[in-house]
Amino acid sequence: MSTAEIIARCEELYEDTTFAASRAWKEAAPGRKVVGFMPVYIPEEIIHAAGMLPLGILGGGDGLEVIHGDAFYQSYICRIPRSTIELGLTGRLDFVDGMLFPSICDVIRNLSGMWKLMKPNVYAKYFDVPQNYRDDIGGEYYQREMQELRHDMEKLSGNKITDEALSNSIAIYNQHRQLVRDVYAMRSDEPWKVPSSEVYLLMRAGQVLPVEEHIVMLTDYMAAAQEEDRPIRDNCRIITCGAFCEQPPLNLIKSIEMAGCYVVDDDYMLVNRWLMEEVPTEGDPIKNLADAFLHHSADSSAKYCDTQEKVGQYLLDSVRKNKAEGVIFAAPSFCDPALLERPLLAAKMSENDVPHISFKYAENSGQMQPIREQAGTFADSLKLWS
Amino acid sequence: MKCYIGIDLGSTTTKAVVMDEKGEVLGRGITNSRSNYDTASRVAKLEAFISTRLTLFHRQLEGLAGLEGEKIDRLLFNLERHFRLELFLEQLEDLHQTCAENAGDLRYPGQKEKICGVLDVAFARLADKLQGLFGPGVVRKSDFFRDLAGSEYMNIAEETAKEMGMNFDTLINIYDKSIIEVENRPPNADMEGKFLRALTKVLEEETDLSVDPADVMEAIKKVLDLDLEETFVVGTGYGRVRLPFPKEHIRSEILCHGLGAHLMYPKTRTVLDIGGQDTKGIQIDDKGIVVNFQMNDRCAAGCGRYLGYIADEMNLGLHELGPMAMQATKTVRINSTCTVFAGAELRDRLSLGEKREDIMAGLHRAIILRAMSIISRSGGIDDEFTFTGGVAKNEAAVKQLRELVQENYGDVQINIDPDSIYTGALGGAEFARRAVEEA
Amino acid sequence: MTTSIGIDVGSGCIKTVLFKTDGDNYEWVARRNDKIRQRDPKELARRAYDEVLEEAGLKESDVQYTATTGDGENIEFSTGHFYSMTTHARGAIYLNPESRSVLDMGALNGRAVKMDEHGKVLTYRMTSQCASGSGQFLENISRYLGIAQNEIGELSKQADNPEDVSSICAVLAETDVINMVSRGISAPNILRGIHDSMAGRLVKLLRVIKANEGVTFLSGGLALDEGLMDSINASMVKMKIPTKAVNHPDSPYAGAIGAAIWGAYRYEKLAEQGSLAIAS
Amino acid sequence: MNTATKPEAIKDASMLKQKEMIAGNYDALTGAPETGKKIVSTFVPGNLNELISSFGLLNNLPEINAINNGMRKQSGGMIMDAERGGHSEDVCTYVKADIGMMSKGNIAPNGKVMPNPDLLLLSYTGCFTFMKWFELLRKEYNCDTVMLQVPYTGDGVITDNMRDFVVKQLKEEVIPALEKTSGVKFDIDRLRENMARSAKAEDDLVWVLESAKNVRSPIDAYFGGVYYIGPIFTAFRGTQDAIEYYQLLRGEIEQRLKDGLGPITPEGDMGEEKYRLVVEGPPNWTSFREFWKMFYDEGAVVVASTYTKVGGVYDEGFRHDPTNPLESLADYCLGCYTNRNMPSRVDLIEKYMNEYQADGLLINSIKSCNSFSAGQLMMMNEIEKRTGKPGAFVETDLVDPRYFSAANVKNRLESYFQMVDQKRRSSRKTA
Numbered sequence A: 001m002s003t004a005e006i007i008a009r010c011e012e013l014y015e016d017t018t019f020a021a022s023r024a025w026k027e028a029a030p031g032r033k034v035v036g037f038m039p040v041y042i043p044e045e046i047i048h049a050a051g052m053l054p055l056g057i058l059g060g061g062d063g064l065e066v067i068h069g070d071a072f073y074q075s076y077i078c079r080i081p082r083s084t085i086e087l088g089l090t091g092r093l094d095f096v097d098g099m100l101f102p103s104i105c106d107v108i109r110n111l112s113g114m115w116k117l118m119k120p121n122v123y124a125k126y127f128d129v130p131q132n133y134r135d136d137i138g139g140e141y142y143q144r145e146m147q148e149l150r151h152d153m154e155k156l157s158g159n160k161i162t163d164e165a166l167s168n169s170i171a172i173y174n175q176h177r178q179l180v181r182d183v184y185a186m187r188s189d190e191p192w193k194v195p196s197s198e199v200y201l202l203m204r205a206g207q208v209l210p211v212e213e214h215i216v217m218l219t220d221y222m223a224a225a226q227e228e229d230r231p232i233r234d235n236c237r238i239i240t241c242g243a244f245c246e247q248p249p250l251n252l253i254k255s256i257e258m259a260g261c262y263v264v265d266d267d268y269m270l271v272n273r274w275l276m277e278e279v280p281t282e283g284d285p286i287k288n289l290a291d292a293f294l295h296h297s298a299d300s301s302a303k304y305c306d307t308q309e310k311v312g313q314y315l316l317d318s319v320r321k322n323k324a325e326g327v328i329f330a331a332p333s334f335c336d337p338a339l340l341e342r343p344l345l346a347a348k349m350s351e352n353d354v355p356h357i358s359f360k361y362a363e364n365s366g367q368m369q370p371i372r373e374q375a376g377t378f379a380d381s382l383k384l385w386s
Numbered sequence B: 001m002k003c004y005i006g007i008d009l010g011s012t013t014t015k016a017v018v019m020d021e022k023g024e025v026l027g028r029g030i031t032n033s034r035s036n037y038d039t040a041s042r043v044a045k046l047e048a049f050i051s052t053r054l055t056l057f058h059r060q061l062e063g064l065a066g067l068e069g070e071k072i073d074r075l076l077f078n079l080e081r082h083f084r085l086e087l088f089l090e091q092l093e094d095l096h097q098t099c100a101e102n103a104g105d106l107r108y109p110g111q112k113e114k115i116c117g118v119l120d121v122a123f124a125r126l127a128d129k130l131q132g133l134f135g136p137g138v139v140r141k142s143d144f145f146r147d148l149a150g151s152e153y154m155n156i157a158e159e160t161a162k163e164m165g166m167n168f169d170t171l172i173n174i175y176d177k178s179i180i181e182v183e184n185r186p187p188n189a190d191m192e193g194k195f196l197r198a199l200t201k202v203l204e205e206e207t208d209l210s211v212d213p214a215d216v217m218e219a220i221k222k223v224l225d226l227d228l229e230e231t232f233v234v235g236t237g238y239g240r241v242r243l244p245f246p247k248e249h250i251r252s253e254i255l256c257h258g259l260g261a262h263l264m265y266p267k268t269r270t271v272l273d274i275g276g277q278d279t280k281g282i283q284i285d286d287k288g289i290v291v292n293f294q295m296n297d298r299c300a301a302g303c304g305r306y307l308g309y310i311a312d313e314m315n316l317g318l319h320e321l322g323p324m325a326m327q328a329t330k331t332v333r334i335n336s337t338c339t340v341f342a343g344a345e346l347r348d349r350l351s352l353g354e355k356r357e358d359i360m361a362g363l364h365r366a367i368i369l370r371a372m373s374i375i376s377r378s379g380g381i382d383d384e385f386t387f388t389g390g391v392a393k394n395e396a397a398v399k400q401l402r403e404l405v406q407e408n409y410g411d412v413q414i415n416i417d418p419d420s421i422y423t424g425a426l427g428g429a430e431f432a433r434r435a436v437e438e439a
Numbered sequence C: 001m002t003t004s005i006g007i008d009v010g011s012g013c014i015k016t017v018l019f020k021t022d023g024d025n026y027e028w029v030a031r032r033n034d035k036i037r038q039r040d041p042k043e044l045a046r047r048a049y050d051e052v053l054e055e056a057g058l059k060e061s062d063v064q065y066t067a068t069t070g071d072g073e074n075i076e077f078s079t080g081h082f083y084s085m086t087t088h089a090r091g092a093i094y095l096n097p098e099s100r101s102v103l104d105m106g107a108l109n110g111r112a113v114k115m116d117e118h119g120k121v122l123t124y125r126m127t128s129q130c131a132s133g134s135g136q137f138l139e140n141i142s143r144y145l146g147i148a149q150n151e152i153g154e155l156s157k158q159a160d161n162p163e164d165v166s167s168i169c170a171v172l173a174e175t176d177v178i179n180m181v182s183r184g185i186s187a188p189n190i191l192r193g194i195h196d197s198m199a200g201r202l203v204k205l206l207r208v209i210k211a212n213e214g215v216t217f218l219s220g221g222l223a224l225d226e227g228l229m230d231s232i233n234a235s236m237v238k239m240k241i242p243t244k245a246v247n248h249p250d251s252p253y254a255g256a257i258g259a260a261i262w263g264a265y266r267y268e269k270l271a272e273q274g275s276l277a278i279a280s
Numbered sequence D: 001m002n003t004a005t006k007p008e009a010i011k012d013a014s015m016l017k018q019k020e021m022i023a024g025n026y027d028a029l030t031g032a033p034e035t036g037k038k039i040v041s042t043f044v045p046g047n048l049n050e051l052i053s054s055f056g057l058l059n060n061l062p063e064i065n066a067i068n069n070g071m072r073k074q075s076g077g078m079i080m081d082a083e084r085g086g087h088s089e090d091v092c093t094y095v096k097a098d099i100g101m102m103s104k105g106n107i108a109p110n111g112k113v114m115p116n117p118d119l120l121l122l123s124y125t126g127c128f129t130f131m132k133w134f135e136l137l138r139k140e141y142n143c144d145t146v147m148l149q150v151p152y153t154g155d156g157v158i159t160d161n162m163r164d165f166v167v168k169q170l171k172e173e174v175i176p177a178l179e180k181t182s183g184v185k186f187d188i189d190r191l192r193e194n195m196a197r198s199a200k201a202e203d204d205l206v207w208v209l210e211s212a213k214n215v216r217s218p219i220d221a222y223f224g225g226v227y228y229i230g231p232i233f234t235a236f237r238g239t240q241d242a243i244e245y246y247q248l249l250r251g252e253i254e255q256r257l258k259d260g261l262g263p264i265t266p267e268g269d270m271g272e273e274k275y276r277l278v279v280e281g282p283p284n285w286t287s288f289r290e291f292w293k294m295f296y297d298e299g300a301v302v303v304a305s306t307y308t309k310v311g312g313v314y315d316e317g318f319r320h321d322p323t324n325p326l327e328s329l330a331d332y333c334l335g336c337y338t339n340r341n342m343p344s345r346v347d348l349i350e351k352y353m354n355e356y357q358a359d360g361l362l363i364n365s366i367k368s369c370n371s372f373s374a375g376q377l378m379m380m381n382e383i384e385k386r387t388g389k390p391g392a393f394v395e396t397d398l399v400d401p402r403y404f405s406a407a408n409v410k411n412r413l414e415s416y417f418q419m420v421d422q423k424r425r426s427s428r429k430t431a
């Protein structure tokens, strides 16, 4: 298969606000269930081990007409909860048997309660994670929370989740995470071969497909991309940061590239890359997941940084590792976590002489001209003078 | 006779309704809102009284043997036409004079004479051209002097300036300044004289009336002699706090819109009003009492003014936007409804090669989508549903609304009255009537 | 010697300049500034291009590099495109060598750029999506008040008690202004109020980019509005920005000039590398 | 929870007492460098005042400073300073006012310099913004920090796991940090004494708030309420002063009830009680008076509010419990209003609507605060559905004067009152 074919399939999945692929999975066998989750991270393994499909819900993008969702939110609240509500109210998520709302910010937190009010018969849970990284404090708390989730998932699916099944799921997700890392590494090495918009679409597909299927897709894509010859452009290398929750419109991702920037790292769908190292498949799986979370997980604004020195270090490491020439802070309008953290990250970048710029977007932004202008000027300045 | 008046001082237009003691509407008047709220309400009221006289003429003429319905209508139609033409020419002349005075401004030293020369030519052409607007059967682009004179002035001034070697921008600047002065001048009060002169002209033209012109004249005079008393006035609308009325004469526009919609369509349960800078969703009960409402918040995105910006950008009249959008073959998806960026969005799309019509359809859809959210916020749509406000005059907006209502709420009776822009004023007039008659 | 043309496609006007560059010597040969007024920008740009050539007495083949900036990305006959903050920075240095920051006030967005003495962009900031306090807004209001654009500055300077224009939303601010008129506030005070509120937003951008050296060059059409310039300077003092805002009669051309100069620079660089093919 | 401006016209004994307490506290804070006292900066919801003061530490609350600056019309400039420093227009203005205040030299309301804190104690309850705020403060002050994560009660209940987690953090993180800063060993008995005093004051506070159940309420539970909750929410919980303040206050309200008086307003006793409202959401501080006036001018009394529960929901029976001090502190933190899930918030409001015989629900939606605001429109729908009473929605901000549009708010309120009125009249007519 060529990259174009794979990407066409991804695009189709991306544009489909009715989740036909996930519905098809559910209908393919009796008793199958689907559990939706929002950004930024959820231990998908627990859902997977119960034989259910974890479905990543990332808002409605720029293709969804939001009517009822807007009715529930003031203008100064970001877009993702409204389009998610719209998806819920228009029956597009009726096939979803449970919804998980991870701890990312107050908006998603409150959305969990709204979901309970809106759909009293659907399982909905706010899934809290520790911001204390001591094994005996945050770790124990988190393990118990995961046990509770495991229990709930057993009830919802009707399947017992054995330690063995869970370890098995961890192994599959380990493989998946490795492939995701490979795709990112490939883009960082040869960005002209792997355009950001394609990486993005590829990762989005992973939100709605079963992990096994996505593993195949990633493998195929890399093989195909390696084969294809694409011209090298005179672009600079940048990292985008701040879009871990509400997703930018595809046009924005394309615009950045068009304006002369190769994106060599991003934080779009962190759930794929949250656990940064292989999770052991021996021993207590819940404990293994907790350890990975506490000690080897990605950084994002939704997480507490327990020491001053660590603030921004994750981003800086990525700049170094990916030889990025600059950072573009692109955050959704009204996104408190991203926007509050930005000055801290920006300061860290400045201290280390990493050029950076910042702008805001909404998942349905239509005007790309200011974006192109800002990204373009950034590219101009990196190109003309460095 | 007793007249109850409701005045709705909106952000774009000011509307007045005159009602009699039985609650029957006698007249409606509208003008563009302007910086002088007093003048705006005075003009609207005056217009409503003109329309009241026309209603009363009708009633009076019905009593004349030999004049049946269709003939009365024609007679009154022509009467109004002549009347309006005179009014219009009077204002045009005023504008001319004012422009001439403003040409003496310090910024154009020593140019006054030359400018006046150009103005004389331009205004003569303008008067000539615009007379045609009042010919029989001509549809005018707008009801307001400002728009009628303005759009044509641009064209004529450009061409005249070129011919006579004058700076076009100077002419525009003088015009911009003068039109405001003219607008804010209270209109000449001699309505009676104008009506009579107009009538004389009509009677000369209409030779097959099979009724004695003297009788007609007398009937009209009788109405003109009638004293129209302003028994009670209620003000509402965005600018109501600035109306020169005591508090008991002021009602919130929400209540007035609810009641007005109820009067027009008693089965209404949901009202949508899209005005210049606000959009309201109102739920009312079987007596027209408001049970819930929602308005747009602090951002004026997607309100009527949005269309105004678009019209300015395209150099079109508001009346022309809807018909253009109706030509669309598809609807371009537009997301930002920020009023100020409307023009930019439009240019963006045009440069991407989209067709104007399709973009227009998208813009209209965007407005209605926003309105749908507001309705949804206020509690959704219940049968029957009434759409009011200036934007209800726009057929493309109405079309999108019908589609979206169908998609989201199924079959609902949708009421749109050609006079829906007067809904708030109607409610106000009824409040005025009740304040006296049901006290 | 390199001949280059810079075309700045704005939302209101298209500015076109022709430059001859020889080392560090720049000769500004021809210029045009056309109001778009509902016309097709692409056609207009082409016409302007032809006209500056004619004015300079040159042929198309005499031009080595045609650079677009602003919204000119898809003008087909250009050699390359530079983004507007890159070009405004360079244009500012050309018009006033003391410049170390630029404030560009376009019809919709405001931009602040900080650069070094060679016009190299160091940082910049643009206003966001919400168009409060934009040039467009000022234009609408002045039409409403019946005031010509070149008259605004003068009037604004006569203000004795500027009115606070507080609304965040440009549309609601419009009604604010109408209310002011009805309250009998004088046009100078209203205009100055608008200027102050615009200046506040713009100067905030300067603060963010930490403009602290040389002078702040005002570019774009609004730069000629002396009233706005006063407000900006007052606002800069209030916000403790150590530079001073200056304009230049040719401020509207800054973008086009920058494009022409960078175009020449790029041409020479590419010629050096022998990779001229990429340039077209 | 105001502390700065008071209704000037009439001063009851309780008001004078509160004023004195606040002034004393600011003097203690600004005087710390001389007295050698140590300062802990912490946030209002879920604050651990009893614990902090058991170590002899002083408690500084950045939100309260922001409120004070808001009421004194200082916050606008501070927010702009913060925005100029790179903070987004979109985020919570408490944070920006705080950051802006630092850049202005951290002057306390008494005009003296507020010393830097010795310890930052993040009691992270009910709001994510606190976490980032805290990180920003840490960068600024570069002092010791400790965090207490309070899990969100997403399912509407406090689970054992949550409580254990909080207690464990108290024992192993917070108390050691406080010991280190103060140099004082943790003394559980001092904590118990403080908590016993808290409970006593809390009893009287609840009595005062519930006095609004009287038709012809003697208090305004929102505009007045923010003054009443001041001591309990801030640095005074657990002190003898607080006990005395609430005794005084209770006496005064008892007297008002006897005299058949309505609430006290900045312009004297309120006239006829025409509308009884429940209010959800924090007030606007920059135009507090103006906002309040829009209510009492129309005869609207707020009989219950949720904002007065951000520092603890006491009217549902919770009291600080000296017999189980740490568990009780955990329950306190977990039970604050904004740490409750949406359905519980709706239930609480519904209960208020019924028990306080309210005519309607007014939501003051605050731009800054997603914790409060995200979802309020659904809350309103739900309450309307359950009670059949109309809701109204106005939008303002906490301390950003740019987001208070008086004409807009007034228009909505007027329309709302006229609507309630019209509705009432028609139901009277048909009845």
Ligand SMILES: Nc1ncnc2c1ncn2[C@@H]1O[C@H](COP(=O)(O)OP(=O)(O)O)[C@@H](O)[C@H]1O
Pocket: B009, B010, B011, B012, B013, B014, B033, B237, B238, B274, B275, B276, B277, B278, B303, B304, B305, B306, B307, B308, B318, B319, B322, B388, B389, B390, B391, B392, B393, B394, B421
């Ligand atoms: N004839 C018309 N055709 C189409 N749209 C119109 C027409 N007249 C007014 N409008 C629209 O209605 C808006 C004004 O509505 P209106 O109800 O008068 O507002 P307001 O009450 O705020 O003054 C205008 O901004 C315009 O978009």
Ligand SMILES: Nc1ncnc2c1ncn2[C@@H]1O[C@H](COP(=O)(O)OP(=O)(O)O)[C@@H](O)[C@H]1O
Pocket: C009, C010, C011, C012, C013, C014, C070, C105, C106, C107, C108, C135, C139, C149, C150, C151, C152, C153, C219, C220, C221, C222, C223, C224, C225, C252
């Ligand atoms: N002399 C002047 N005084 C004030 N404003 C002016 C003057 N000349 C031009 N302008 C303003 O500048 C605008 C054009 O500026 P420009 O920077 O070319 O905008 P853009 O690049 O967005 O088209 C005009 O629309 C007008 O508002």
Ligand code: SF4
Pocket: A078, A079, A080, A081, A104, A105, A106, A107, A108, A245, A246, A332, A334, A335, A336, A337, A338
């Ligand atoms: S975009 Fe930001 S504010 Fe909005 S839900 Fe996501 S994390 Fe929260």
Ligand code: SF4
Pocket: B298, B299, B300, B301, B302, B337, B338, B339, B340, B341, C129, C130, C131, C132, C168, C169, C170, C171, C172
């Ligand atoms: S300028 Fe546009 S986006 Fe901003 S508040 Fe006004 S209408 Fe809304």
Ligand code: SF4
Pocket: D092, D093, D094, D095, D126, D127, D128, D129, D130, D338, D368, D369, D370, D371, D372, D398
């Ligand atoms: S978001 Fe709300 S709860 Fe959080 S700090 Fe701001 S005002 Fe307080």
